[in-house]
Amino acid sequence: MPPWLNESLTWGNALVLFLWAVVFLFIVLGFVTYAIYFERKVIGWMQQRVGPNRVGPLGLFQTVADIFKLLIKEDTIPSKADRLLFIIAPALAYIPAFSVLAVLPYTQNLYFADLNVGLLYYVALSGISTLGIVLGGWASNNKYALLGGMRSAAQMISYEVPLVISVVGVILLSGSLNLRDIVAAQDGGWFWNWNFLPQIIGFVVFVIAAVSELNRTPFDLPEAESELVAGYHVEYSGFRFAFFMLSEYVYVYAIAALTTVLFLGGWHAPVPFLDFVPGIVWFLLKFAFIVFFLFWIRATFPRIRVDQLMGLGWKVLLPVSLLNIFLTAAYLELFIKR
Amino acid sequence: MFNIEFSGEFAAFFVFSAIMISGAVLMISLDKVVHMVVSMAAAFLGLAGMFVLLEAEFVAFVQVLIYAGAVSILMIFGIMMTKHQQGEREPVKPLHETLAAVGTLCLFGLLFYAIRSTAFPEPQPFQAAEDNTMAIGQLLYTGYVIPFELLSVLLTVAFIGAIVLAKKEAD
Numbered sequence: 001m002p003p004w005l006n007e008s009l010t011w012g013n014a015l016v017l018f019l020w021a022v023v024f025l026f027i028v029l030g031f032v033t034y035a036i037y038f039e040r041k042v043i044g045w046m047q048q049r050v051g052p053n054r055v056g057p058l059g060l061f062q063t064v065a066d067i068f069k070l071l072i073k074e075d076t077i078p079s080k081a082d083r084l085l086f087i088i089a090p091a092l093a094y095i096p097a098f099s100v101l102a103v104l105p106y107t108q109n110l111y112f113a114d115l116n117v118g119l120l121y122y123v124a125l126s127g128i129s130t131l132g133i134v135l136g137g138w139a140s141n142n143k144y145a146l147l148g149g150m151r152s153a154a155q156m157i158s159y160e161v162p163l164v165i166s167v168v169g170v171i172l173l174s175g176s177l178n179l180r181d182i183v184a185a186q187d188g189g190w191f192w193n194w195n196f197l198p199q200i201i202g203f204v205v206f207v208i209a210a211v212s213e214l215n216r217t218p219f220d221l222p223e224a225e226s227e228l229v230a231g232y233h234v235e236y237s238g239f240r241f242a243f244f245m246l247s248e249y250v251y252v253y254a255i256a257a258l259t260t261v262l263f264l265g266g267w268h269a270p271v272p273f274l275d276f277v278p279g280i281v282w283f284l285l286k287f288a289f290i291v292f293f294l295f296w297i298r299a300t301f302p303r304i305r306v307d308q309l310m311g312l313g314w315k316v317l318l319p320v321s322l323l324n325i326f327l328t329a330a331y332l333e334l335f336i337k338r
Numbered sequence: 339m340f341n342i343e344f345s346g347e348f349a350a351f352f353v354f355s356a357i358m359i360s361g362a363v364l365m366i367s368l369d370k371v372v373h374m375v376v377s378m379a380a381a382f383l384g385l386a387g388m389f390v391l392l393e394a395e396f397v398a399f400v401q402v403l404i405y406a407g408a409v410s411i412l413m414i415f416g417i418m419m420t421k422h423q424q425g426e427r428e429p430v431k432p433l434h435e436t437l438a439a440v441g442t443l444c445l446f447g448l449l450f451y452a453i454r455s456t457a458f459p460e461p462q463p464f465q466a467a468e469d470n471t472m473a474i475g476q477l478l479y480t481g482y483v484i485p486f487e488l489l490s491v492l493l494t495v496a497f498i499g500a501i502v503l504a505k506k507e508a509d
Contacts, residue, residue: 082370085372115395116395116469116470117395117399120399120400120403121395121399123399123403124400124402124403124406124407127402127403127406127407128402128406130407130411131379134418135372135376135414138414138418146418150418153411153414154415157408157411157412
């Protein structure tokens with residue numbers, strides 16, 4: 001990628017970059033398909049069930065069949081709905097989800113954009129998805145959808161604050177907002193050079209806030225099936241519903257990759273003598289672990305109550321993440337003069 | 339008069355201005371409040387694109403984060419909480435509207451003429467800082483530290499004031 005990024009933009013280069021984006025889109029779609037399959041399988045095993053096993057060998061084509069079903073379903077728009085917003089809301093949720101993937105670096109040489117404010121770009125664009133969700137809930141003109149949309153807005157705004165503040169410690173340590181520089185700053189050979197140990201408070205806050213940003217259990221209040229039917233996307237069907245689901249799982253991909261980059265040392269090997277293994281393998285291993293961790297939480301935790309949710313966000317996570325900034329800054333000032 | 343070279347930058351500038359202007363116009367002319375907020379968010383996004391063109395990435399993405407994200411969502415949130423009936427349209431006043439249109443066109447002509455006939459100093463080849471985020475940070479905490487702190491105090495005062503006012507309402 002890097003040689004193309006620094007050349008001037010000609011039609012040929014634009015075509016190459018466009019094709020790369022298309023290839024990447026298909027990789028992400030493949031990830032989403034099999035993330036859903038493994039989520040169902042893993043949760044099934046954890047709950048002593050079998051999970052999907054009917055379509056194809058070991059049920060491998062289950063999600064493919066589900067997606068096909070979604071695409072050929074009738075596309076309904078409620079007659080009382082706000083037609084225009086109802087149509088653009090899924091796109092508004094999905095476009096930022098895919099765009100944030102651009103700044104994530106996979107290895108030293110495999111990245112799609114080298115932006116000096118990469119982290120800020122990620123945080124800023126992921127906020128736009130909330131807009132799509134809220135508008136989808138409002139445009140459906142349905143009280144459950146509206147409630148789901150409202151909860152989602154409240155939750156995502158409240159947890160975005162600790163999420164952003166918890167990564168400030170990482171930015172302080174590496175002195176850059178560029179995700180590639182952040183990974184490069186964690187290069188010490190050993191796994192204790194990765195940010196998750198020096199920034200353990202920030203890491204814990206980040207993981208909790210990230211799960212909440214993803215609207216996943218134990219923070220899946222916006223789509224709590226037993227209370228709200230399905231939350232903001234209750235009136236959506238077929239293709240548009242698929243887009244909401246898709247953006248949710250693309251964010252799983254994004255958050256897993258971001259956690260790997262920020263806290264788990266990106267493409268670095270945990271111990272120096274394992275350096276011969278290519279960086280992409282390490283990246284994928286850490287990435288897969290985070291994704292598994294998200295499924296694991298989903299299988300084992302009950303849902304948190306709506307009043308406790310706000311209390312946790314504002315009264316616990318926010319002060320703790322502020323404290324983390326203070327501690328990190330004090331440490332850098334006292335021990336590492338720059 | 340139109341000495342413009344057609345480059346990718348010009349095309350992007352054109353697209354972003356189109357987004358901003360149509361967002362701003364729709365914001366005023368649409369009927370439903372939620373639609374207005376959405377078009378306003380579009381105008382904010384266009385503005386962020388402009389900042390990117392000017393190589394001010396930090397400002398651009400803060401713009402997206404604060405305005406297009408947080409402010410728009412809070413506004414939609416507030417609007418959804420309140421009941422709003424669709425207000426009936428005001429009766430059309432032909433004379434008033436014609437005069438307004440003539441006035442606006444005159445203003446546009448005046449501004450356009452003034453801008454096009456001004457001789458701008460030859461632009462120096464713009465050299466953005468190596469890392470403008472860091473440059474902003476260093477300036478904020480060295481040369482501009484007192485205005486920065488004063489602003490923080492002002493924001494805190496506004497914040498506490500809002501809480502006090504809301505408390506009074508609730509009691």
